[in-house]
Amino acid sequence: MSGESRSRDSGGIYLPGGQQKVKNLFDAISEIEFFAAAEASGEPINRGFFTTKQKIEFSEVGFKASLVSGLVVALLSPIMIAVFEKLIPVFGSYEPNVVDKLYVFLLTIGFTVGYAFFIARVGKCYSKQYNITKTMINWLIGGLFTGALIKMFFVFILFHFIYFVVLTPERLYQWALYAVRTLHLSNVTVSSAYQWMLEFRGVFLTAAWFVVATTLLFILIPTVSILKTWLREKRQNRVEDL
Secondary structure (H helix, E strand, O other): OOOOOEEEEOOOOEEOOOOOOOOOOOHHHHHHHHHHHHHHHHOOOOOHHOHHHHHHHHHHHHHHHHHHHHHHHHHHHHHHHHHHHHOOOOOOOOOOOOHHHHHHHHHHHHHHHHHHHHHHHHHOOOOOHHHHHHHHHHHHHHHHHHHHHHHHHHHHHHHHHHHHHHOOHHHHHHHHHHHHHHOOOOEEEEHHHHHHHHOOOHHHHHHHHHHHHHHHHHHHHHHHHHHHHHHHHHHHHHHOOO
C-alpha cells in the first residue's frame, strides 16, 4: 500500500493510491498513521480497500517483528540468568553488584520493551470511527501476537528439552569421559567444566519462564495502548449522549 492518496471531489473521501509492498514494521505503522489521519480529516474509508494481499503483508510483518524481538530475549536470557547466578562474569567479576545486574537485565529486555512501545503507537489510531485503519491494526497485531506466542512456546519447549534431554548429568558425564579418554584433556580441566555445566543447566529452566514473562509483557504493552484509546472514546461517547 502506498503512502499516496487521492480524494474524491464528492464527499472528500480519501482513497489509497498505488499499492506497494509493506516490507517492515516501520512501513506498516507509517501506513496506519497515514490512513488514520486521512479518515480523521475526511470520512471512513471502506474496509474493502484493504485487500487480502495487504492483510497478509501486515500479518507477516507483525509475525516477523515478534520473532526478531523474541530471538534477542531467547539468546540473552540464559546469559542474564547465568550472570545473576554468578556463573558468568560481567565486567570481569563473578560478583556483580546491583548496577551490573540492572545493566544486564536492561540489556536483555531493552530491545523487546522498546519494540513493544514502538508498536504501541498504533493504539492511538484504534478508533471505531476509522474503518480501514482499525482493520489494518487488527491484522498487524494479530500477526504480532501469533508470532510472539509461537516463539514463546518454541523457546519454552527448547529450553526444557536442553535441560531434561541434552544436559542431563548422565550425558554430561559421558562427554567428560570422552574429553579425558579421547581428547586427552586433564582431569582437573574436565572436572571443572563438568561441575560448571551441572550448575549452568539449571539456567535454562529459569530462562524459559523469563521468556514467557517477557512475551506476555511484549503483548501487554500494545494491548494496553489500544484499550486506553477504546476506553477514552467510550467515555467521550457517553458524555456526548448526556
